[in-house]
Amino acid sequence: MKIIFWLSTFLIVYTYLGYGLVLWILVKIRWLIKGKRPLPVVDDRDLPGCTLIVAAYNEESFIREKIANTLELDYPKDKLKFLFVTDGCDDKTPEIIQTYPEITLLHQAARNGKIAAVHRAVNQVDSEVIVFTDANTFLNPEALKNICRHYSDREVGAVAGEKRVQVDKQADASAAGEGFYWRYESTLKKWDSELYSVVGAAGELFSVRNKLYQPVSPDSILDDFMISMLIARKGYRIIYEPDAYATETASANVSEELKRKIRIAAGGIQSVIWLKDLLNIFKYGILSFQYISHRVLRWTITPFLLILVLLLNLILAIKTSSLLYLGILLAQVLFYVLAWIGLILEKRHLRVKILFIPYYFCVMNYAVFAGLIRYFRKRQSSSWEKAKRK
Known part of the structure; x- marks a missing residue:
C-alpha cells in the first residue's frame, strides 16, 4: 500500500x-x-508563400473585428492569401465576409464539422505554408512573419503560436484559472520546443508546411492536435513561437469553461488511442518522452491517481498513526476544502483569487472523468461546440 x-x-x-x-x-x-537554438533571420523576400485559413461558425458578432485584424497583418502582400470557410452558418457571417474582396470565402449550407471544413479549405491552398486561426481570436501584427521565418529550417514541419487569455482585475475563476493555466503551458511549450519539439498545437494559432499536411478523420475531436502530431510523427519538429500570439477572451463562466475542457478531455483520450504508436519510446525517443510526460499522463491515469492517493492516504494515516501521512492528508484535505470554498464563492460572484487555482485544478481533472465517459459512450461530436466567451 x-x-x-x-x-x-x-x-x-x-x-x-x-x-x-x-x-x-x-x-x-x-x-x-x-x-x-538560433532564431532564424529571414528577409521579407525569402519568406514563403502563406495562406491564412479561418474556420468560422456563426461568428457575426466577431467577424468584422477578425477581418480588420487579419487585413492589418504585416506580411508581403504578394505572398499572402486569406481563405475563410463558413460551413453550416445560420447567421450573417458569410454575407459579411463576402463584402471584403481581399478574402476568398468558401461556404456551404451543410454543417459537417470544423475538420471537414478545414480539409475543404486546404484543398484550395497552393502556398508553401498554411496558417490556421480561430475566428474569435486576434493576432499581433507580426504573427505571420514570426511564424513563417521558421520554415527556412527544413527540419521544421509545423509552428505553434501562443494563446493568450484576456484577464481583467474582476476576473472570475474561469478567466483567472484559464489565464494562469495558459501562462504555465506557454512556459512548458517554450522549453519543449527548445529541447526538441512541442507536443501538439492549439487551434487558436498554428501552421504547417503544406506538403506535410495529412487529413485526419472527420470524427477527430482535437483536429489541430492530431494534424500537428502526425507531422511530428514523421520526424519533423513542431516549433513554439511566443512572438506570434492569438488573444481571446476567457470563457463566459466556469460552466462554459468546463464544457470546453470536457471536449478537450474526450479528444485527448481519442488522440492517445489513435497515436498509440507514439508511446513507443524506443522508436520515437525524446518525442515519446515529451508526449507521455506533457499530454498522456494528464489525459489518462493522473486524475484517477488523485482519488487513489487520497483514499490510500486516509487508510495509511489511520493504520500507521504516522505524522508524515497525517500531515500529507491534512494538506490534501485543505487543498480540496479551498477548492470547495472557491466553488461556493464563485456561485455568489465573490472573487478571492487565491482560491481560483485549486478550484480550476479540480474543474480540469473532473473534466477528464467526464470526457472519458463521454468519449467511450460515443456522445462527443466532432462538430463545432463553441464555449461562450466574455
Whole structure:
C-alpha cells in the first residue's frame, strides 16, 4: 500500500510540476552542450508563400473585428492569401465576409464539422505554408512573419503560436484559472520546443508546411492536435513561437469553461488511442518522452491517481498513526476544502483569487472523468461546440 501511495504521489507531482523541472534541467544541459537554438533571420523576400485559413461558425458578432485584424497583418502582400470557410452558418457571417474582396470565402449550407471544413479549405491552398486561426481570436501584427521565418529550417514541419487569455482585475475563476493555466503551458511549450519539439498545437494559432499536411478523420475531436502530431510523427519538429500570439477572451463562466475542457478531455483520450504508436519510446525517443510526460499522463491515469492517493492516504494515516501521512492528508484535505470554498464563492460572484487555482485544478481533472465517459459512450461530436466567451 505504501509503495502504491508513493508511486502514485510521484506521478501526480511529476505530471503537474516535476516534468516542468526535469524539462528545465534538460534544456539547461542542452544549452551547455550545444548552445541555444538560433532564431532564424529571414528577409521579407525569402519568406514563403502563406495562406491564412479561418474556420468560422456563426461568428457575426466577431467577424468584422477578425477581418480588420487579419487585413492589418504585416506580411508581403504578394505572398499572402486569406481563405475563410463558413460551413453550416445560420447567421450573417458569410454575407459579411463576402463584402471584403481581399478574402476568398468558401461556404456551404451543410454543417459537417470544423475538420471537414478545414480539409475543404486546404484543398484550395497552393502556398508553401498554411496558417490556421480561430475566428474569435486576434493576432499581433507580426504573427505571420514570426511564424513563417521558421520554415527556412527544413527540419521544421509545423509552428505553434501562443494563446493568450484576456484577464481583467474582476476576473472570475474561469478567466483567472484559464489565464494562469495558459501562462504555465506557454512556459512548458517554450522549453519543449527548445529541447526538441512541442507536443501538439492549439487551434487558436498554428501552421504547417503544406506538403506535410495529412487529413485526419472527420470524427477527430482535437483536429489541430492530431494534424500537428502526425507531422511530428514523421520526424519533423513542431516549433513554439511566443512572438506570434492569438488573444481571446476567457470563457463566459466556469460552466462554459468546463464544457470546453470536457471536449478537450474526450479528444485527448481519442488522440492517445489513435497515436498509440507514439508511446513507443524506443522508436520515437525524446518525442515519446515529451508526449507521455506533457499530454498522456494528464489525459489518462493522473486524475484517477488523485482519488487513489487520497483514499490510500486516509487508510495509511489511520493504520500507521504516522505524522508524515497525517500531515500529507491534512494538506490534501485543505487543498480540496479551498477548492470547495472557491466553488461556493464563485456561485455568489465573490472573487478571492487565491482560491481560483485549486478550484480550476479540480474543474480540469473532473473534466477528464467526464470526457472519458463521454468519449467511450460515443456522445462527443466532432462538430463545432463553441464555449461562450466574455
